[in-house]
Amino acid sequence: MTPKPNSSTTNGSRELGKLIMQLKRLERQPHTFGQAGTLSPSEIHTIDAIGIDSPVLMSELATRLGVTKGAITQIIQRLEGKSLVARAVHPEDARSTLLSLTSLGEEAYKTHLAVNHQFYDRLRSQLTQQEIAAFEKSLVILNDMLEP
Amino acid sequence: MTPKPNSSTTNGSRELGKLIMQLKRLERQPHTFGQAGTLSPSEIHTIDAIGIDSPVLMSELATRLGVTKGAITQIIQRLEGKSLVARAVHPEDARSTLLSLTSLGEEAYKTHLAVNHQFYDRLRSQLTQQEIAAFEKSLVILNDMLEP
DNA sequence: AAACTTAAGTTTAGGAACTAAACTAAATTC
DNA sequence: GAATTTAGTTTAGTTCCTAAACTTAAGTTT
Numbered sequence: 001m002t003p004k005p006n007s008s009t010t011n012g013s014r015e016l017g018k019l020i021m022q023l024k025r026l027e028r029q030p031h032t033f034g035q036a037g038t039l040s041p042s043e044i045h046t047i048d049a050i051g052i053d054s055p056v057l058m059s060e061l062a063t064r065l066g067v068t069k070g071a072i073t074q075i076i077q078r079l080e081g082k083s084l085v086a087r088a089v090h091p092e093d094a095r096s097t098l099l100s101l102t103s104l105g106e107e108a109y110k111t112h113l114a115v116n117h118q119f120y121d122r123l124r125s126q127l128t129q130q131e132i133a134a135f136e137k138s139l140v141i142l143n144d145m146l147e148p
Numbered sequence: 149m150t151p152k153p154n155s156s157t158t159n160g161s162r163e164l165g166k167l168i169m170q171l172k173r174l175e176r177q178p179h180t181f182g183q184a185g186t187l188s189p190s191e192i193h194t195i196d197a198i199g200i201d202s203p204v205l206m207s208e209l210a211t212r213l214g215v216t217k218g219a220i221t222q223i224i225q226r227l228e229g230k231s232l233v234a235r236a237v238h239p240e241d242a243r244s245t246l247l248s249l250t251s252l253g254e255e256a257y258k259t260h261l262a263v264n265h266q267f268y269d270r271l272r273s274q275l276t277q278q279e280i281a282a283f284e285k286s287l288v289i290l291n292d293m294l295e296p
Numbered sequence: 297a298a299a300c301t302t303a304a305g306t307t308t309a310g311g312a313a314c315t316a317a318a319c320t321a322a323a324t325t326c
Numbered sequence: 327g328a329a330t331t332t333a334g335t336t337t338a339g340t341t342c343c344t345a346a347a348c349t350t351a352a353g354t355t356t
Contacts, residue, residue, distance in 0.1 A: 009265050009268055009269055009272065010265070011284065012268055012272070012280070012283070012284045012287065013264045013265050013267075013268040015284060015287040015288060015291060016264075016268060016287060017196070017264060018291050019287055019290060019291055019294070020171055020175075021193065021213065021214065022214075022291060022294040022295075023168055023171055023172075023294070024171075024175055024193075024214075025214040025215075025296075026294065027168075027172060028313090028314070028315090028341090040341070040342085041342095042341080042342060042343090045169065045172075048165070057304080057305095058304070058305060059303085059304060059305080065169070066169065066170075066173040067342090067343070067344090068343080068344060068345080069304075069305060069306085070305085070306075070307080070308090070343085070344070070345080070346095071342075071343055071344075072305085073305065073306055073307080074306095074307095074342085074343085075342085077306095090304095093303095093304085093351080093352075094304095094350085094351060094352085095303065095304045095305070095350070095351045095352070096303090096304060096305085096351095097304080097305070116161045116164075116165060117157050117158070117161050119161075119293070120157055120160055120161040120164060121157055122293065123286065123289060123290060123293065124157065124160070126289050127282070127285070127286060127289070130278070130282065131282035131285060131286065132160070133282075134275070134278065134279035134282035134283055134286075135160070135282055135283055135286040136159065136160045136163060137275070137279060138271065138275060138279065138282075138283040138286075139160065139163040139164060139166075139167055140163060141271060141274050141275070142167055142271060143163060143166050143167055143170060145267070145270065145271065146167070146170040146171070146174065147170075148173075176312090176342095176343070176344090188312070188313085189313095190312080190313065190314090205333080205334095206333070206334060207332085207333060207334075215313090215314070215315090216314080216315060216316080217333075217334060217335085218314085218315070218316080218317095218334085218335075218336080218337090219313075219314055219315075220334085221334065221335055221336080222313080222314085222335095222336095223313085223314095225335095238333095241322080241323070241332095241333085242321085242322060242323085242333095243321070243322045243323070243332065243333040243334070244322095244332095244333060244334085245333080245334070297356105298355105298356100299354100299355085299356090300353105300354075300355075300356100301352100301353080301354070301355095302351100302352080302353075302354090303350100303351085303352075303353090304349100304350085304351080304352100305348100305349085305350085305351105306347105306348075306349075306350100307346100307347085307348070307349095308345100308346090308347085308348095309344105309345095309346095310343105310344085310345090311342105311343085311344080311345105312341100312342090312343080312344105313340100313341090313342090313343105314339105314340080314341080314342105315338105315339085315340080315341100316337100316338095316339090316340105317336100317337090317338095318335105318336085318337085318338105319334105319335075319336070319337095320333100320334085320335075320336095321332100321333085321334090321335100322331100322332085322333080322334100323330100323331080323332075323333095324329100324330080324331070324332090325328100325329080325330070325331085326327100326328090326329080326330090
């Protein structure tokens with residue numbers, strides 16, 4: 001009935017599953033980023049999504065992060081309370097809110113970015129140029145496959 | 149101050165970040181697996197972790213999934229209620245519980261495995277043999293780096 | 297221009313998935 | 327046989343999310 005998968009499918013699929021579980025575990029642990037204090041994974045992801053291109057509307061941020069507007073309202077309230085994110089009314093549409101990072105938020109963003117780069121460089125150092133290229137190509141394909 | 153990262157680091161790191169966000173989103177959506185009905189990501193992961201090697205102790209399952217014993221108690225209660233997992237007292241240690249899959253749980257396990265293989269084959273079909281090998285090598289290194 | 301409709305964001309109640317810590321009961325050690 | 331360790335449970339609380347009802351502002355209709 002079911003076609004028998006070859007061993008590469010089985011092993012790769014299992015390693016991918018393991019990676020997903022490890023990431024899931026990591027996504028529960030808060031981390032400290034510079035002077036910004038301890039941030040939950042959701043908080044730093046939100047800062048990241050703003051830092052990449054700001055100012056940004058609440059609704060666009062919701063799309064970037066793949067969550068509802070209500071979730072954005074809640075997390076932005078927290079980040080504003082921690083003085084990491086600033087709101088501003090859109091000059092041409094009083095309904096809209098423009099989000100940007102404060103200098104403290106910017107610092108957290110850059111620290112996080114540096115941590116990520118450092119981590120990724122550690123991975124790269126264990127691979128050849130060809131392998132890095134293949135891995136990055138695979139990432140792009142994977143991301144396309146998972147696109148909503 | 150900060151050493152300027154080259155573009156490969158930046159791009160690869162960003163793609164990896166994107167993948168993490170997509171996985172995080174996926175990890176919120178329940179799916180249907182055969183006759184077992186709709187299962188949450190945590191439920192199917194738990195079934196997966198039992199299916200790989202059973203019977204298994206509660207405490208070992210906690211280690212496999214990287215969660216506390218309390219979390220295992222809760223999720224196993226739910227899976228037992230859905231008749232997907234069966235408990236048995238360890239014959240040589242009355243404190244211990246041996247977990248295994250019911251036939252319904254086994255079906256969910258196999259269905260999930262098939263879905264994973266299918267997904268992974270879709271990825272593989274877009275890569276050369278060398279690229280697949282490099283990707284899988286990268287996965288193993290990544291998993292090692294993330295090991296607790 | 298008053299009456300609709302659409303769009304942006306907020307509020308609220310609730311659920312999933314955890315943790316930490318206190319607990320029970322069984323096994324082991326001293 | 328008393329003390330300790332180990333396996334699992336319970337409970338209260340946290341985080342992070344959703345769905346749905348809501349408010350306010352903007353654009354559309356006639």
